Amino acid sequence: MPPVDKAQRRTVLLAAARDVFVTKGYHAAKIDDIVTAAAVAKGTFYLYFTDKRSVFAELVALVMQRISEGIVRVDVSADVEPQLRENVRAVVGVFLDDPPLTRLLFTFAPGLDTAFSEQLRGFYLGLRDYLAESLSEGQSLGLVRPLDPRQCASFVIGGLKEVILDLALSEEVTDRERVEQAVMDLLSGMLLVWPPPSGRD
Amino acid sequence: MPPVDKAQRRTVLLAAARDVFVTKGYHAAKIDDIVTAAAVAKGTFYLYFTDKRSVFAELVALVMQRISEGIVRVDVSADVEPQLRENVRAVVGVFLDDPPLTRLLFTFAPGLDTAFSEQLRGFYLGLRDYLAESLSEGQSLGLVRPLDPRQCASFVIGGLKEVILDLALSEEVTDRERVEQAVMDLLSGMLLVWPPPSGRD
Amino acid sequence: MPPVDKAQRRTVLLAAARDVFVTKGYHAAKIDDIVTAAAVAKGTFYLYFTDKRSVFAELVALVMQRISEGIVRVDVSADVEPQLRENVRAVVGVFLDDPPLTRLLFTFAPGLDTAFSEQLRGFYLGLRDYLAESLSEGQSLGLVRPLDPRQCASFVIGGLKEVILDLALSEEVTDRERVEQAVMDLLSGMLLVWPPPSGRD
């Protein structure tokens, strides 16, 4: 037995859990499957996680955190488009970096628990409100079409989830640049006023 | 025991199942809960359904069917806007008529089974492709913004799901008219070319 | 499958549990052992009892109840000796009627749980205080030797437990009459003043 270091083993287990959860879904995933995938004895799992549920929770929290971290506040006094692109790149990147994890979040997390649903919904509502705020600012500058910001934000989030999930599920190797560009096109085409108000006015 | 009509008893069981599934989620829902809610003995359940899974499947199929039925082919030679509105009314109506069922479809269906996911995904892909086709036609007539039709369709479907789920989850009593109008605004604002090309050309 | 009636099946399970607990002790007793002894499927156990612990609790409560019921208040204004004999007969009878249950109470109950110990101790303290009271009364009438009533009561209870357990454990077929007489002799010899004060004085 190579003297694997604790953090590393934890990571291995986490990855194994992610794979199994993604492949079989939460309930069909057995602890046995996870430890087999991690090439570890059953008891070892419980040295690193208290619960089957808690591994799942940790995985979900991980994606949520990554997404949150990727998002930067849009400064409307500067040029908006590159900032938007930056956010898109970050969010899309989170998913393309780890498609399995993406599926976990989108596909399995909602239906697990009441507690889970709440947590997840809280996350989405946070995103939505943040996005709605940005849209509002954009609207007051005449950059964004005059739609209800909250509903629009919901729509955008849902739209992004679907598009990204589509990509994550499609077998085609996904060229990161192309995806980013496509999402940018969708978003700007749908949200932004065109032609953009000239800076000179 | 009054000899209840078979179809009626089936309906009662189905409704009971829907309630329980919605309240507790698929896995936490026990056959016991369902038969208790339906005021029927445990064995009776299996006279009407082969399986726990099959009731759920039937419920999900029901929503999918209702949605499919509500959608009418858009005839681009006639005025598009009222037809779009008709479709929106139909789809939104399905959900507002039965919010619990909506939650079932959106929240619990995806994470159940591999088989289930496939079926569901098939349904969505069907919707998407149909919508993409319509968008394509619209684009060739200069009515719809020049975005990738498939991705755009995905985006719209995701967006609708999210907005509708928001509504289904929010406590506010939802005025059907207002919702329809809001969705129409979002869709036309995001998708349609503006100002609409004049009919005279 | 004979259509066994529910109460009867419960009894069978209870008896099976008693036997297994007595033979192997609480922890070594597996639910499998119990249901095997009861010739019933594993799940059936849980139709009648919520828990492994709860069967045990029920068995213990049963002995405690039987003992409590057997004890009658001693009326010191009447002749004490036959009343004492009656109590002895009742208590001893409880044990001789069901030696296995006796062993359960004495041998396994104390070491199970904190909660259990408390309950059991409560029972004994109740007995002790009741007995102490009787002894006190007896002393004020000059019938009982002048010993500390509480300690004396404890002593008597412990002594009875030990003697009865001895009997329950010994293989010898125990003649009920003889045991009763022996216990009576011990108790009266140890506790009662002799010669008894004459009633005429």
Place this chain on the structure above:
Amino acid sequence: MPPVDKAQRRTVLLAAARDVFVTKGYHAAKIDDIVTAAAVAKGTFYLYFTDKRSVFAELVALVMQRISEGIVRVDVSADVEPQLRENVRAVVGVFLDDPPLTRLLFTFAPGLDTAFSEQLRGFYLGLRDYLAESLSEGQSLGLVRPLDPRQCASFVIGGLKEVILDLALSEEVTDRERVEQAVMDLLSGMLLVWPPPSGRD
């Protein structure tokens, strides 16, 4: 790590085990609890003891040994009362010196194992027979009431256990002198003939 003396570490572990066993009972006591209490690594436990069971056994054997050692043969040709008092002092002292250990012996030992029960019972039977013998002798000298010696011995042992356990469990700080005197009173009051036959007769 200062190289602690082996015997000393063993003692520490034994004491830790005793405490944990007493607090939680045998089964609820985890090796982890013991080593934590002893401030030692888990593996270390197995350098000093082969087994969880064996530590417990050792503790129980310890009490049994202490008791055995405390008891001296009563010489009926000399004055009996001080010898009896000496024995009482010894036995009572063992318990008062280490109430936790007392509880271990009385509360948890009986229900552990079949093997254990046998051992324990063997010990008690030994005590009983020894005591019965003494009582017999005492009877032939007219010092002890004419009761069945074996049963009487059982009774006394049980009585002592109960009284001592009562004391061990009660919160009151127990004055050794008082306890000894109380037990002496009980025993002599219950067992000895009174008035004592005059030595002259």
Place this chain on the structure above:
DNA sequence: AATGAATGAGCCTTCATTCAT
């Protein structure tokens, strides 16, 4: 000798499904 990470056998409990009445 000491450590503590790893092991894996074992058991209670759940619950979808069956079937005799």
Place this chain on the structure above:
DNA sequence: TATGAATGAAGGCTCATTCAT
């Protein structure tokens, strides 16, 4: 057709013990 008692496979979790370092 309806019932509900019975079934038993399955799985999460525990914890005494081992052993490489």
